Amino acid sequence: MDKNLEKGREHPLSVIINNAVKVFTELGFSVAVGPELEDIFHNFDALNVPKDHPAREMQDTFYIKGEDGKVLRTHTSSVQIRFMEEFAKSGKKPPFAIIAPGKCFRNEATDATHEMQFYQIEGLLIGEDINLANLKGVLSHFYKKMLGEDTSLRFRPSFFPFTEPSIEFDLKYKGRWLEMGGAGMVHPNVLEACGIDSKKYQGFAFGPGLERLMVIKYGMPDIRPAYHGDLRFNQI
């Protein structure tokens, strides 16, 4: 028997997730989690996504057979809601900063850049004067830590029911602008739905996909092998 037991190889997504959590931990964030099988209230209603509104279709949702009101979460934004509800109930007052890496699901055709299951990393920072420039600062810091100092960040206008202003952000990496994800200032309706005074507190949220970061970091041509249980994928 080999005494110098060789260490196993970690999945590249775990490498990315752990490093992301480390960077945010150093910035003062705490990890939060929530269920993958969610209810519509946490996945949509509390996030200011109106019923019977086209916005609800921006994300192709997996509904659950025989369980009205249940979905596979389409984003980690539901963790925001769960965290803030608990936080407000406990009687504590902001500031708070959470980071929630987690598996999400969308009912869409798979290709080299889309999978039905994928990871997002949700970030949420609420305080008295947390602003959009802080969001830019935090995201820029994060991507520099993950991909190197030679990256730059830009914002473009976007729309999410749960943020206002909403932005889409791109990253310049190795000379090319790449779409990375969505973010924005948390919509006052979302704070109020969780019992947080939106007149007094404000802050940002973001939720980029982690597969995207992984393929950019390692130059992967396709995200699908990530879920094939294939050890050839563990090269890092």
Add this chain to the structure above:
Amino acid sequence: MKVSYNWLQNYFEEKLPEPEKIADGIIFHSFEVEETDKVGNDTIFDIKVLPDRAHDCLSHWGIAKEISAIFDLKIKEEEYKTFEPKQTELKIEVQDEKCLRYMGRIIKNIKISESPAWLKEKLEAIGQKSINNIVDAANYVMFDLGQPIHSFDLDKLTSSKLIIRNAKAGEQITTLDKKEVNLDESVLLIADEKDPLVIAGIKGGVKAEVDNSTKNIVIEVADFNPVSTRKTARKINILTDAVKRYENEISPELCEKTMHAITDLIVKVAGGEVEDIVDVYNEKQEERTVEVSVEYLNKRLGSNFTKQEIENVWQKLKFEYTEKQDNVFEIKVPVLRLDIIGPHDLAEEVIRILGYDRLEEKLPEVKCEQKANDLFTKILYARNKLLTDGYSEVMTYVFRDKGEVEVLASASDKKFLRTNIADGLKESLKLNQLNMPILDLKEIKIFEIGTVFKKGKEEMHVAFNVKKEIKEMLLDEFCKDMGDVEVAFKELINSVPKLNSEDKFNIWSVYPFISRDIAVWMPESEDPENLKKILKEYGTDLMIKEPYLFDKFTKEGRTSYAFRLVFQSYDRTLTDDEISEIMAKISHKISENSSWEIR
């Protein structure tokens, strides 16, 4: 939505910036531009209007207003011809409040013909087929202003009375594309005194269709409840350009301008005598004002914009405003901007018009209470423990062909959520065992940590293999000995290996590999690198990885080195013969060295 550059130009006296500049302006201040296509002497933009701006921007006018604000260009407001008052026989009866406004107007003695060239050209540029001058005029005005329009042949109506009512159970309508649609009481209709004419806001019927012999028409410019229009459209599965606009909610105030525009255009292209407008508008849209201060905007954005800069934004967007007190504005929200409710919405207007590039990158200076998360720490702990024990991590699909929880609307054959990890892990084990020679592993040891779904609950599991057996348990059970969560988290997160900027992924070939083992006796003192060098050199480019030393032992002054060689091509399946040939050359080269011996 397809938008024509030349059409936009009609809104401006000044020459517009080049199409590329326009596209960039829209991208960084308004919407994504998915495509910019040169078509003849025009450029067509495919603009992805954001859902909250579908109220006012699913139109050339809407995009022109954006361009006016972005590039600070003065927009021409179109002047429409007004007509002498003329009494009308048209009667409109709105029986249901799902109809928010209904404007009708009779135009008599029109002449149906082909559309003039300019009109055809405009519609064709954005991918619309020209039909006749009346239909084209209605389409044109919709793509120009964003308000759907319908026209009826007056002489085909039972009387000159239009009734907006719910359908009766069992009622039917034949749509313009000759489809029979069964209606129920939830469907709003435009009807004459006998029959349904139009599924309100969705699709016209054949009864009052405008055709080549039409002489007298009724123009409909109306507004309907977005939710009910959307529900009906989904139910009967008819999605039209009109539905797209109604379901996103448009202002009933838009009807008036549209009625003037369409009347003007019809008279221009088809002549006719215009009668008075009949307008049923019971609940007028309320005017909305929003108060916002310079301080609020800068606080939310993290900016230092001056009062003057912010005022400029209101002016560019043509917002009427007053300065209520020093540095506090009261904005009268334009009627079409249904998206602007509160000051946070104005913060978005300010930053998108001034430009997101004006924001600095500022790390927040706030200190939050930090707490380790139990579940995440356990995942870290379990993963670290298994990795240390030589297990490699895999991830497999949550979707399986059987289970206790089923998802809806999946076209896939894997509609169930996994109840265990073991089934997926078994498949992974099989795959990896086949790939063993290229994995440089003596034994396949794998694990996965993930959620499983049982009726009414989800659980976090850990599963790993012991030889061919899979062991699976609750994460909590696996982590019994973790100890204090704060201590564990700190230790584990601090020991996360640093990311290496050199790391690069190599995708494997989809063609099968061939592996061969070779063992060679060498003098104990000799460096096995000498052998490895030969293996690499004579292994050719088909040897896809470093020779892997899988066995080594020493006996009587000699050491045996056993290497595994793996051959694979990225563009074809290799044959046994060609690999044997390579192996023969390697053997020959090795035998040239008298102190070596192939075992």
